[in-house]
Amino acid sequence: MNWVKEQLDELKNAGRYVPIRVLESSQGAEVVIEGRKVLNMCSNNYLGLAGHPEIKKAAIDAINTYGIGAGAVRSIAGTMEIHVKLEEKVAQFKHMDAALVYQGGLLANLGTIPILIGKEDVVFSEELNHASIIDGMRLSSAKKYVFNHMSTEDLDKKLKEYRKEGKRSLVVTDGVFSMDGDIAKLKELSEMREKHDTMLYVDDAHGEGVLGKNGRGIIDHFNLQGKVDVEMGTFSKAMGSMGGFVSGSAELIDLLRQKARPFLFSSGLNPADAASVMKAIEILEKDDSLIRKLWKNTEILQSGLRDAGFRLTSTKTPITPVVTGDEKKTVEMSRILYQDEKIFASPIVFPTVAKGVARIRLMPSAVHSEEQMKITVEGFERAGKKLGILN
């Protein structure tokens, strides 16, 4: 087992060993780490729903009614009425025919993609797709072609050339790119779907609760109902809880219930999580003030950082990546922010992003104050100067 230490040393020498900070409080604008209150600038709790009192109550009520665990895989004895109600709710919220709830977003991708395509088929994957999509494609054994980031032209060219290699074809993309914050050109991709007889699958993990009317996500944002075959998402980010889903035609969902491996071979989502998500959707349907607050904070943070001279990606969403480039410098920047500025902002390094474009990805939320956005910019300025990133 000596290789384990060798690999750890390799990571440390390359500056890619990321310390795992442990939270001693619930998620929120501030969190307690090592007994100190710090400003939390890197969780995905976009709307602050992870600590919302009505949602906590819904979870406790669900525990009282359904207990702690689902007790079995969904296909044997682990389907509870709360799962079915949630599936109906998600489908209605998303304006899709039907939905299937999984235990996480990663599992939704791993479970669904290999049902859509197999070894006789072909898949066209966006260059910056999330790791769970990549793993889902690997499990499918389909022949894979990667198209350039945001390039419908490259996709068109590759579909022309290679579509015929597969019986079925799937184009798969992140909706919002999680490390850059830009938004897929879903309208153009849906035109490719028509033109080249291919299915289209979008991972809306970072669009839920952020894009579209009342946070309905990317399909609603572009008004593309009926033009995308599968919308996948997670409940672990804006929804503040845990779990994932796919939505699509009723027949597809029916087939997934018979074949998707996380449905057949892993126990169902805990009832408290399902009830939390139901409540989160109800809150979003009623009122979009949290979403508006999220976007307002985003604007203050991003313009402040740009004005201070930091290089951000071409983000179009609250995802706010400050690109520092050098991996060691990025880890050091995160340490200074944490130690000196009491700002919790984890470094993102290879393999999560490519080498040379390491970054600190900031995530503003609806529960931050405008003042906290300004404090973050000022803290970044001081840390950036210490490290020579800013003059």
Ligand SMILES: Cc1ncc(COP(=O)(O)O)c(C=O)c1O
């Ligand atoms: C684009 C994307 N897809 C899928 C996932 C996985 O979601 P979950 O955390 O629910 O497993 C994430 C979360 O990291 C993500 O950013």
